[in-house]
Amino acid sequence: MSYKVFVLYSHLHDRLFVGYTTSLTDYMITMNVMESDNPLYEFRPWTLIHMELFVAEEEALIRDGFLKQEIGQNYIRREVLPMFDFGS
Template identity: 35%
Template sequence: MEFVVYILYSEKFDKTYVGFTTSLIERFKSHNELATKGFMIKFRPWKVVYLEFYNSKTEALNREKWLKTGNGRIFIKNLKSNNFF
């Protein structure tokens, strides 16, 4: 099974979101269409701006957690400032 760590971006609100999943398309649809409450619905529409693929859940979870740390936020900010998204 493959695990995907992803970064979503709401251009309208200049917000990012980090998550991981085994089914990116279904998860993305949930974030943009299906969810009826929570953080995600407030900042729609989202677009996928960054992906990383892992073979283990542990690796993906560790990377997701790192991206949510101060250093991870700097990494994301650098992606944005380099016009990656």
């Protein structure tokens, strides 16, 4: 089983979301399509802007934690987000 650490971006709200899962497809459907009690649903549409694969859940948790910290968020905004053109 592989663990996916991912970063989603809501262009309309300029919000990042970092998480990890074993089923990114299901997660994306939950975030963008299915109405749910998830408070992040209101920020859709979410775009996948970054993903990393890990074999060990512990490694995925460490990376997930790093990307959720201010230094990780700054890295995403500085290095990853500029690779995308959201028509701004």
